[in-house]
Amino acid sequence: MRRRTFLKAAAATATLGATLAAPAGGARVLAAPALAAPLVSFPQGFVWGCSTSAYQIEGAVAEDGRGPSVWDTFSHSYGRIANGDNGDTACDHYHRYAEDVALMARAGMKAYRFSIAWPRVMPQGTGAVNAKGLDFYDRLTDSLLARGIEPWPCLYHWDLPQALQDKGGWLNRDIAGWFTDYALAVTAKLGDRAKRWAMLNEPSVVAIFGHGTGGHAPGITGRLNCLKAIHHQNLAQGTALAALRAAGGAKNWQLGTVLALQPSWPVGGLDSNYPASLMWDALWNRSCLDPLFKGRYPEQLAADFAGIAKPGDLATIKQPVDFLGVNYYSRMHQQVDPQGLFGTGYGSAPEGTRRTGMEWPVEPDGLTEILVELQESYGNPPVYIAENGADYPDTVGPGGRVQDDDRIAYLRGHILAARNAIDEGCNVKGYMVWTLLDNFEWAEGYRRRFGLVQVDRKTMARTPKASYDWYANVVRNNGVPAA
Template structure:
């Protein structure tokens, strides 16, 4: 996702005061207590890594691919870091055999990747591009040959620009265009791919694309935001029905980012702003998709765009809840922003300088428990990880990233605490396999387990790569 300003308030979760994970090593007594309270994960727990098409593939003009809204945004001065583009990214489109070999060396069970809609339909609809489908055919076969289970995401933000020219997600017809695209992909790959994700992080690309100018297409308009929310929900429902009909034995879900939202201060205006941001961020997609209704603040505002039968079209049976989580959000009131809420700052002294946001693993723990109680679905953590702009090879060529290992350890402990409290978590995917194009941050943030030299495109596994491999091996052996 676009990792912007994750923070949190000083409020404690159910366990008491938030821990300070970066304030020094825990005491041996604390360590012993934590170890004793955390049972091993099940041996069949699913381990994986995630990527997305636009962030790693590059080759944006190769083999008939059409432009996406992100290709357009990258041409706009000042929108992406220091004006980088995804034109080359990690060149995964040409180097995928090397990247699959890295995953086999890492030892993951599953690989979550996305298909680029503009590779399949260069103009979003109409003329099909066989070479685009051929690429994902080869990729899928190679992943399976490596003993890894493919988890395919149909949409990770790269809407064809030709559809945006027709209104994109503000046009109700876009839900039908998505269903047509999903039909082609399901028919081509459904004989081998059995795990399907309709969308990645609904609220991020709709909020940052239609209410806050942090993402493509960069619109800031309340009604456009509401239309996009509803039409994307309709597209999700249509996508579920398409895959269910065309892929025997399909396991279908969607990926939601959920982060608790805290007010920046005690004033009522900040509390109200945080409550509305929380609804837009956390609830306007999973609630209608899984419960059949929009949350209170949004329901009345979105009513003009809801037609008879829409909620039944949206609320389709799925098999799992995909969760992307990095850290909580800190919010404040600001009337100059589209909805009156704005991203706030984390409490002073709580931001880790290595990754740029405050770290609260107990909020992750509580979210996993809440999801199980609220929606009653098995949960797969489809993204978790941390960035760092300082990852670089040393004189010996090794890439040391202790901040990432520290972060992942904390969140692994929080995961086990949640499961001990009843959270039904079945798997965990690290974001990301490779350093890549991080949307508005360009190439400044490095989230990968594998370092990518953007000049030579050389891949170098980091220390966290070896740590994650050892963690998976220990789990399979029945250890903590």
């Protein structure tokens, strides 16, 4: 997205002066010291929470009637996942959800964005609802509400039923109806209590990595397949939004979706790389934003999508939303690459840019940039930061505690970037950290750790990290240390 010079730069990271006490064996969470004044405060009513996804944490992949998903198939295919990992057990959240909800409550979180596993609710993707599978989310919803945490269900976070993939999955436009039927079934069960519903999570990522480059499930490749997957997700989202808007009525549902939005900059600031950065921006960001808010595809890809879309599709896709979830991790630095799917490729961030354990650039001001772009070009919709976090190679100290100062610095910088966007007039309403638990990180398996809470892979014991206590104080104080 467009580059912008800000009068208010994102605050630099700082080392916290206090060392936070470790819980004994993870059995309990000790109160962390109060944040020292002064604080950079957030507006009253700002929503603080965390996000997870079903396949990354639930486990229990063959229990209570759950059917296989594309990620079950993909992760059990040789060589697809680092270290041969899979999500069969994940974090065992299916059995330990009460413990995880208690962790959220102890941190004072007021919102939890989780995803519903489509194959757990409808093992064949269509047809009869699996009551036992849906009952799990019924119990989870009640547990959250009992602790004062608002449930924010997301209907699709990448785990498509394998039965639907066998029918073409996101390459089959019939999936718009399949997804809508599933959405109506889930909201009919939980919609008396859950009021905020996200349709999809990161549809462009599903399309690019799952149907373009093949590094994610279902492992399909090709430019045309990538674009079909984007369009059919957009179509399914619009069809479901319209149906749920009609069905919600007096239930006062808030309906939205979640997009991965990351500014695309030309590597080295070179004019020769500028077209590549525009193309990647059109694919990653605007191929989902523009149809939703403007009823059209971006100029760079309009001709491609014209050969896929049918009359009336764009009108179906352009639905009003009550909120937009934004997932942000870093900018994307693009350069010309003739071998790339769209003639582009990733390049290096400016020299001296700090990096996470995943080698992603640490660029908090990119979050401010993307939020200002939503304000200036997309009507300033109500925005919730639905994912933001970092992987670092956590080191366990002598007391069994992870003192993850790098993660704390990353979170602080990005939370302040969100505050800067609010000062610019952006309609930012909340922040949800990615993520609560160290989990199954897709093709990276368990070697990447984004959680505020460490999970022992052998015992499944949960041990909060220093970042957990730090974030708990942010939540309780509705602000972050100014320095």
